[in-house]
Amino acid sequence: MDEAIVRFQQVDFAYENGVPVLEGINFAIWPRELVAMVGPNGGGKTTLLKLMTGMLHPSSGSVSLFGKNPASVRSRIGYMPQYLHFDPDFPITVEEVVLMGRLGRRGIRGFFGWPEKRDRMRAMDCLAHVEMEKLASRPFSALSGGQRQRVMIARALACDPELLLLDEPTANVDSQTESRFMALLQELSREITILMVSHDMGFVSAIVKSVLCVNRRVVVHPTTELTGMVIQDIYNCSMQMVRHDHRCTEKGHTHVIPDHDSP
């Protein structure tokens, strides 16, 4: 039996002001799963990602990544933040951005962090995956929002990750790129585990195997119908429904994604 890539057990989290952001979170993500995370702004999606990567620590409960403390194994993650996270005027070329993915465990090993030829080749390969290799020498600041997004995906791929975390990967890309990106994710999910945050229910429903619905609690897509009442309860507003046919187990107050430990 494979070990869970990510496991949350009875996790609560509150920032310094004491207001609870996440409560009673239980779920697991298994190898080579393609999972989407949806939820309203302020619902705790980014906090959940930061707990997963060990950038934050739970107030109670436990989080494990590859069966270990997240902080000790986070270099096995490829992370793509939202593109708004960056200074658009920063003087850096597209290739330099992608080469950052080679820093750390799997890429550039030297203490000083100078890339070798194989790192540059891997960076170009990742840029080719998102059809950006011709713009490698362009300044990052000269790209459109959608192009920057693709460069960020290439940087995450350059990490040679075992778990790919994508925060709104298709927020600024056109529909053609989105379709190609979906195909790429499906291809990658044969080898690696992928979790992506998205507001686009239509986009995620077409390709993912499980949907994590986050709004202080986590509800994972049940095998039976996810009723309108449940969705409304999570989002506090009317939402578009997503239908999938996946197994689901119920634990405590939350529904969870298929758990290999469960019957």
Added chain:
Amino acid sequence: MITAARKRGTPMSSLITILLDPDIVFLRYALAAGFLSSISFGVVGAYVVARRISTIAGAIAHCVLGGIGFSLFMQEKSPSPLWDPVAGALGSAVLAALIIGVVNIKAKHKEDTVINALWAVGMAVGLLFMAKTRGYIDPMSFLFGNILMIGPSDIRLMAGLGGIILLLVLLFYHKLVAVCFDEEFLELRGVPAHFYYFLLLLLTALSIVLLIRVVGIVLVIAMLTLPAAMAGQMARSLAGMMGLAVLFSMVFTTGGIALSFGMDLPSGPTIVIFAAASYLFLLVLLGIRKRWQAQDQAS
């Protein structure tokens, strides 16, 4: 003779006349200091502008006065080579960088308050120590610098510190770029991003100590930001920005010295005003070009 040379021609030609005079060495030292300091202005300035830490650099610079004042005070009480003002400046700059770095990591929401408090307290401490030191000490020379007072020992110090800065930047270029662009990502790659952030602050502190002799505490921020900001308008990468910023700094320090010499003005403020006017000129040019491009596209 200097006055005669000033009267004879343009600032640059009179500067050249003086430079060729074997009996007048201070201008040669000033120009050498200008060239050496340009390396730090450009290289570290590029990081300061790209990482947007000019306020932090300002606080570090003003804390330096505290260290200088303390050294002068101690020098009078118990004379020792330990109380050299440069050592005091270096110590206070590094201490300020460490405090700001720790606050950035442990209590980011208080960073702004701490930076501004350090800025003011550093200066206040320096002025108090100077007031309690016997003999006349003019804080103006520290606040506004005097490149024409630079001697061979200053040049050696500038070359040494500048060499250390260049070596560190050369060795850790990619990690320093990464910590400026996306510190969180670097941390996620298992690279100690905090260490490189501290290194960046220490490089900034070193540069400030090095540059205070040239333009002084108050004006050092202008020279750390203006050439780099101009270069940032043209460069594709941080390395390109550094190269251009070094070049601009060399033009500003040399041109500023020539102007100050020819027009009998204080050198530090002249260098800064020359840099600021050039920056403004560049912004106007870029604005006009943008307008033309928009008109071309419309037509």
